[in-house]
Amino acid sequence: MSALTRDANPPLTKSVEDYLKVIYHLSSQGGFATTSDIAGMLEVAPPSVSGMVKRLSDTGLIEHVPYRGVQLTAQGRREALRMIRRHRILELFLTQQLGYDWDGVHAEAERLEHAVSDGLIERMANALGQPQYDPHGDPIPTAAGEIEETELMPLADAPVGAKLELRQVGTQDAARLRYLADQGLTPGVLLVVSDRQPFNGPTTIALAPSGDPRIVGRDLAQLLWCREVPVEDRGRPAT
Amino acid sequence: MSALTRDANPPLTKSVEDYLKVIYHLSSQGGFATTSDIAGMLEVAPPSVSGMVKRLSDTGLIEHVPYRGVQLTAQGRREALRMIRRHRILELFLTQQLGYDWDGVHAEAERLEHAVSDGLIERMANALGQPQYDPHGDPIPTAAGEIEETELMPLADAPVGAKLELRQVGTQDAARLRYLADQGLTPGVLLVVSDRQPFNGPTTIALAPSGDPRIVGRDLAQLLWCREVPVEDRGRPAT
DNA sequence: TCAGTTTATTAGTGTAAGCTAACACGTCTT
DNA sequence: AAGACGTGTTAGCTTACACTAATAAACTGA
Incomplete structure (x- = not known):
């Protein structure tokens, strides 16, 4: 050993932060994140x-079952949520204060999230009024590491006639985001599923209460996460 | 060679950017930046x-005379000024839009300057009204890579009776900056040198037109860069 | 001018993180 | 139960950038 005591808690590198984030996303719906899924993302x-998996499990950020996959430890999850908070606050700040479009913020936030201090993030959060959702409707973890777990369903799974609020848009692809914004499909809009043709085919939806109908392909509809509109919200203008 | 053609213009790494910046500063008043000065900074x-000097001169960013020192090439100077623009725009943005103190911005800007895109910097510059000076009074290079060269003298060198405008504060040390701000010694204030005692001793100055006198040690006075107040500015309120 | 000091460079090592090629494990199919 | 195939892991290499120890060049003072 060259140094007498190896640094007990070295700061996370940019790479480590990226790995923790994708492992969080891949393992969030249950189980394990696999090597090839991580590699792909x-x-x-x-x-x-x-x-990297070797290093991360040596430092106690993940749990590794060889040939099966990895999961975050409590500490790893904390760090992942910290990064996700940073990312989402940055996206919101860039769109609200500096005129970025929701399809252009992702790349910028992706680089910035590794460089900003916690203090700067909290200043931004204050300037934005301690927001709960980013421009794509994704919930922003609190500084303490809590994240809202919502029950959402993809538009693709909604039955004809369902009245829904679009809550999250599950893509960062710029072209798709631009298209969705063009169509008025942004978090918060109210939707009515008016048709689905032929079998498992495109979904026709109407913007509620009085908007024009839109036709959305199945793949896109899979990315539009909605919740059923609570009764007391129906027909009220957005606050 | 593993790749057929090695990447002709690889993006500059964080380290390279840092080296270019300090070489710029060290060689700005004439000659060469020496190895040990660079190492020190x-x-x-x-x-x-x-x-690093080997690599930088291989890629044409600096010129190296062994055992003498280095200088920036035109390309190296361009990159250095680009980094300095980023740094100073960031410092101004953080102080003006997010409530940072002028003694706390440096470290934050130091990390951010490597992560922001040129596009974001220009958005910030627009939000700030294409500013010319950072919070310490240092000139901000233009996006095209021009920087204002001003003739300034340290307060320490000014004769008794001189009427001066404080233009730049040549330190990033937080404690000193805090002290200076307390004393009202920030870029733009008008000063009159009222005394210097005994020989080469502390400088007594008055904040013009009617401020209280301040006593500043010789070392501090060395960091306060001033210009003589042009006649047409005398006594006019700051615009 | 020459010895001694200071400063710069070379040699060799370490760590983080990527890669390709080769090998190992698990699963799925017959 | 036995291959065959896909996915995971190991081995060994590369680049960027730091470090220490050893060497070389340049300066300096008597």
């Missing part, structure tokens, strides 16, 4: 993931 | 500098 080769 | 060991 980070656009690195699978052996690179194996190497 | 970056807080790395001299051999690390030798290694």
Whole structure:
């Protein structure tokens, strides 16, 4: 050992932060994040993931079951949520204070989230009034590491006639986001599923209360996460 | 060679950006930046500098005369000024839009300057009204890479009776900056040198037109860069 | 001018993180 | 139950950038 005592809590590197974030996303609906899924999301080769997995489980951020996958430990989850908070606050700040479009913020936030201090994030959060959702409708974890768990369903799964509020848009793809914004499909809008044709085909929806109908392909409808409109909200203008 | 053609213009790394910045500062008043000065400013060991100097001159960003020092090439100077623009715009944005004190912005800007895109910097610059000076009074290079060269003298060198405008504060030390702000010694204030005692001793100045006298030690006075007040500005309120 | 000091460079090592090629494990199918 | 295939892991290499120890060049003072 070259140094007498190896640094007990070295600061997380940019790479580590990225790995924790994608492992969080991949393992959020249950189970394990697999090596190849991680590799796919980070656009690195699978052996690179194996190497990092070794380091992350050595430092206690993840739990690794060989040939099965990884899960975050409590500490890993804390760090992941911290990064997600940073990312989402940054996205909101860039759109609200600096005129970014919701399809352009992702890349910028992706780089900034590794460089900002916690203090700066909290200043931004204050300037934005301690917001709960980012521009895509995703919930922003609190500084304490709590995140809202909502029961949402993809528009693709909603029955004809359902009245829904669009809550989250599950993509960061700029072209798709631009298209959705054009169609008025942004978090908060009220929707009525008016038709679905032929079998498992495109979904026709109407913007409620009085908007024009839209036709959305099945793949897109899979990305539009909605909740049923609570009775007391029906027909009220957005506050 | 593993790749057929090695990437002709790889993006600058954070380290490279830092080296270019300090070489710019060290060589701005004439000559060469020496290995040990660079090492001192970056807080790395001299051999690390030798290694980096090799790489930087291989890629044409600096000119190296062994055992003498280095200078920026035109391209290196462009990159250095780009980083300085980023840094100073960030400092101004953080102080003006997010309530940072002028003694706290430096560290934050230091990390952010490597992560922001040029587009974000220009948005910030617009939000700030295309400013010319950062919170410490240092000129902000233009996006095209021009920087204002001003003739300033340290307060320490000013004769008794001189009427001066404080233009720049040549330190990033938080404690000193806090002290100066307390004393009302920020860029733009008008000063009159009222005394200097005994020989080469502390400088007594008065805040013009009617302020209280301040006593400033010689070391501090060395950091307060002033210009003589042009006649047409005398006594006019700051615009 | 020459020895001694200061400063710069070279040599060799370490760590983080990527890669390709080769090998191992699990699962799925017949 | 046995291959065959896909996915995961190991081995070994590369680049960027730091470090220490050893060496070389340049300066300086008697």
